[in-house]
Amino acid sequence: MTTPLSPTARSTVRRGSSRARTDRAELYAVLDAGLVGHLGVVLDGAPVVLPTGYGRVDDTLYLHGSTGAAILRAATAGAPVCLTVTHVDGVVYARSSFHHSMNYRCAVVHGVARPVTDPAERERGLAALTEQLAPGSWDATRRPDRRELAATAVLALDLTEASLKVRTGPPGDDDRDLAAPVWGGVLPVRTVFGEPADDPLLPPGVGVPARVRDRVSPAG
Template sequence: MPSTLPPPPDPPAPPPSPEATVRRAPGRARYDAPAVHAVLDAGFVAHVGIADGDDPTVIPMVYARDGDRLLLHGSVASRLMRHGAVGFPVCVAVTHVDGLVLARSAFHHSVNYRSVVVRGVATKVTDPEAVAAGFARLVDHVAPGRSEVVRAPDRAEARQTMLLEVPLDDASVKVRTGPPIDDERDLELPVWAGVVPLPVVPAEPVPAEDLHPGAGAPPAHVTHP
């Protein structure tokens, strides 16, 4: 899900909290909501961390943005979901690697990336209609329009799955773009330097072996996610 960050606001948005403030290369940081939304909307896998006493845990999981909140879902038996439901603080990170930055020196090798870190307290969504809408939003974030053609979760499935929401009011974006930044003394080295782009391009859909004959060709949300 490619995206371009919108231009930064003038004046730049300040950090929402000391914890969200980017201290390493602060010139690459953004704190405005449009930038946060753009990075989140471009992906669908987040790494979600909690600190359970002396046992920190980070779990990769599918997410969706719904307005100014982030939606997470998982099994009701999941430790992360159970802790999130009772007000544990969570930290959510999403990263897109856009290219390898190959410099003339080992020290200046890097990657071009877009990343967002969200800190907040998760809340369990309990209203049945809001839960159903949240599940549909998660499906549509991965494949827009998909929730309209598939079977919605039944009661048994809904009881096995928990939906959490995390506010997006304490988030930071960090982005690196452009070529390698080498020391002047290394510019004359006969070493190739530059950027290797790493675009994410969907491949041709592969139908299930037991696909119903009436399913037809892949719809637009499958061929153009």
């Protein structure tokens, strides 16, 4: 069971509100399908937006980074953040330039991140981050040691204030343009995984494991 999204004023989708979704399971699905989000923080009064990995456990997103990174330091100190995860699903071709568009799924999370200090929660967060990027890697690879942990900031961002916007389907052309001999439709956009490339330093006999091989797209 999931609870519906409960948007605040800030997370209420205003533009194109017919594209707003309110199902928490849909929000999870969009977040779980992503490799990176774009994290915004205000530094010296100006926005800074950088790509970042993330991991989800229930209604908590975990972020991490070097303890020396300015954007992480600001977030750790309690600055409000915004994390946005976007999947582009198609280029929407219309009969007018005005109605050209994109099909997409976009999750936006607002909040203040909480520095994670409890060792067990830090481990859960880092495991979620690793598994989001590379499923199976947390158990298959060496865990962080004390020095690595000390260099890593882990932050938790609650999914309390989140919104989801989705566009699907054909162009929304004006009636006056529909008879024009101009193609309209959708060019699908997909993210695919190609053939894995071995590290040149790989010892002989270490093959690509199923956890990697199984991600390769059919036409990879």
